[in-house]
Amino acid sequence: MSRSWAPLPVLAVAHLAGAAALAWIVRSSLDFGAPGRRLLLAYLLPYAVTYAVMASCALRTGREGRLWAREEWRLHWTALCLAPVLSAAAAPLFERTLGLDRLTAVSAGAAIGCGALATTATLVVSLRVMYAREVLKRAAPARVTATPPHLARLLAAHRTPHTARRTHRNGTRLSAGPGPDRPRRPSGPARPPRHRPRPERNPMADASDLPPHDDTEEDPRTARSPADPTGAAGDTAAAEPPAVAEPAPASAVREAPGNDAERAAAPPAGGGRPLTAGVAMLATAVAVVSVLVGGLLMAVGLTGHVFGAWRSPESLTPGLIGAGMLGTAPGLFAVSRARAWHEVRSLVLPLVVVLVGLFAVSLLNAGHLYIARGGSVVPVLFSLGWLCVLGVLCVFALVALAWQYFAPAQPSGPRTATLPGWSKPALAVLGSAWLGIGAGLLTRPGFWAAFVPWSTSRADAQALGVWALALGVGVLGALAEDDLTRTGAALIALPCTAVTVAVVLACRASAVHWHSGPALSLVCMVGGLLFAGASGRVLLTRTSPARP
Structure with missing residues (x-):
């Protein structure tokens, strides 16, 4: 994470x-005399103290070389500067939609x-931490469990005679016993076993007084290379311990400029x-x-109340939109466990369709949003958050x-x-x-709204169309993949979405015209998703x- 998110x-x-917006807030507040000046002082005093703390901390951590802490302070500093901009933009909006006076707005x-x-x-700081963890996790290759050298030598020394294989001093491979495919021991006089004299030890001596272990006799199980059949160079190599690279500290991994882990992910x-x-963060x-x-839209829709970003004639449509969102969440959580793009694209591509489609529908029907038509505080704020988050x-x-396709x-x-x-x-038809x-x-x-078996508005019909289009893209994408291992995340989202949609339809059954053909078609299509x-x-x- 060497690049700054707030350069x-x-x-x-x-x-x-922020300075321009703050000037507008000051001028608007001074127009109301003493009440306006008191409110302005109550706003500017904590704002100035917070600004001074964030600026000093960002500069101090930068001088000390703590780049990660400096970046966090700089992100909060940038957000504090943009706070008056949002305040200046929200004041006329609240004055118009909520019917507030100017000072209150x-x-x-x-x-x-x-x-x-x-x-x-x-949230941005948390996303930066999540992004750093994802980059490091995906840049690291898959771990391969290997037996340490000292354990390998210990296991080789305790092998049974039927499986142990040894090497004679002249390079001939020996086995534990004769057999049809095993070479016999070379003929010749047997060599007596060597007995190394052990130095006398004083049981009360300190460990530093003990003689060092300088046994350089060759281990008969040690394999020799063809370039050194006598093992003359093996003593020097064995005497020198291999250099062990010290792991880099976490700060070096996070703050080193041009870190390789940040540039490319390890191949799957x-x-x-x-x-x-x-994509995993998304x-x-x-x-x-x-x-x-x-969960909020589905819970309110199940109670029969209408709640959403725009006005709807029935609570069924917002409930179904919430059911679709809640049902796809388990599959989206499973995306971060994948290593390859082809394992999750049958779910990520429909996700992009839903995000882009719902945002386009919200802009096309901006006049029907609560933020434009007015209403109580909660729907107005929800519609504002809906539009901004989308x-x-x-x-x-996008x-x-x-970025994924440039990889x-x-x-x-x-x-x-x-x-x-x-x-x-069946998948093609579905x-x-x-x-x-x-x-x-x-x-x-x-x-096409006439084919929906309940009352819908224009915005409702288009929002349902976005979700239906995304489901079709997902099912046909899974068919094009033609591999179950490449549709693991989608196979989690499909039945969950079908179950949540079925729950909403069952709880709000009174609002559906079940005797119509579109209702029967809808039941078959939802059942197809579940199956x-x-x-x-x-x-x-x-x-x-x-798995082993």
């Missing part, structure tokens, strides 16, 4: 933007800006393109957000995906667990069904090699 140009731009914007940017800085054992740390971050936000994750996903690739190994023949037509209904809802929501995921996990367990 000096970024810090300078943050200072300029400015105060609320100032408080929310500082809190939100402080939390963001903490089965070939292919190595999984980059950015999957983990989206999984955490999916558990929190998806935008950040969307950019992160950058991580481009050097090796020839992929052979497929070890191909899909059974009977499953391929994936095409999800892909077709998703593309229709996304491109022509006015027409495909469960059967794939069973087949993968049966075909996987047994």
Whole structure:
């Protein structure tokens, strides 16, 4: 981690933007007389103290050479400079959507800006630590367990006579006994065994008074090289202990400029393109957000209340969106355990489709968001967070995906667990069904919304279309991989998503027109997801090699 996430140009731009926003806050607060001046003083005094502490700590750690600590302080320093920018942008928004007076809106914007940017800085620091761990983990090659030399010599000395093989002093290989494929001992007079005189030891002598062990007699089990059949050079090599390289400290690994671990990941054992740390971080971050936000949307939807970023006629659509997010979280958590890109792309590519699609749907229907139409505080803040988080994750996903395809690739190994023949037509039909209904809802929501067996708005239809499109891409991608070992993460997400969707449909069954054809089709498609995921996990367990 030698490169900074907050270089000096970024810090300078943050200072300029923060100064301009701070000037606007000062001018807006002074327009309200004594109440405004008191609120301004209560804002500027802790802000100035915090700024002084962060600036001094960042400069001090930089002078001391503690680059990792300096980077953390610089990230918090940059976020503090950008806090007035968020406050100045949020004040008019709160004034319009929540119906607040200007002084209250400015105060609320100032408080929310500082809190939100402080939390963001903490998250960025945590992501930097996670990124460093992922880079080091993926740069290190797979560990190979080897027997230490002293244990190998000890095991060789205690072998049974039927398996021990020895070497005569003239280089002839000997065995424990004669046999049809074993050479006999060379003829000649037997040599008497050597008896080395042992020095007398004083039981009360100190360990430093004992004579050193200088026995240079050759071990008959030591193998000689062809260039040195007599073993003359073996004494010198044995007398000199091999140099042991001291492990580099953790700070050198993290802060050394141009670290090789930061540039390239170790190639996977089965070939292919190595999984980059950015994709693993993206999957983990989206999984955490999916558990929190998806669990909230699903829980509120199960109670029959409408809650989301935009207005919906039924609570079923936000509940299904939350169910999809919650169901894919276990598969996303499993992405970080993979080493190769082909093992997770059947899940990561649908993830990118969902992020980009939901962000595009939110922008296309920006007029229907609570942040634009107004409402109570909780939906307005949720819609604001929904838009901001989706935008950040969307950019992160596109950058991580481009970075993944720039990674050097090796020839992929052979497929070890191909899909059974009977499953391929069913997967093709299932994936095409999800892909077709998703593309229709996304491109022509006015027409295809009539095929949804409950009431939906335009934004609801397009959001459901994004999820259906992603499911179709995932199923068809698994079919194109034609290898169960390459779809492990997707096989975790498919049945979990089917179960969560089925729970929402069962709990909100009164809102669904079950006597219609689209409802029957939906049941078959959800059941297909469950059967495909469960059967794939069973087949993968049966075909996987047994672990020692």
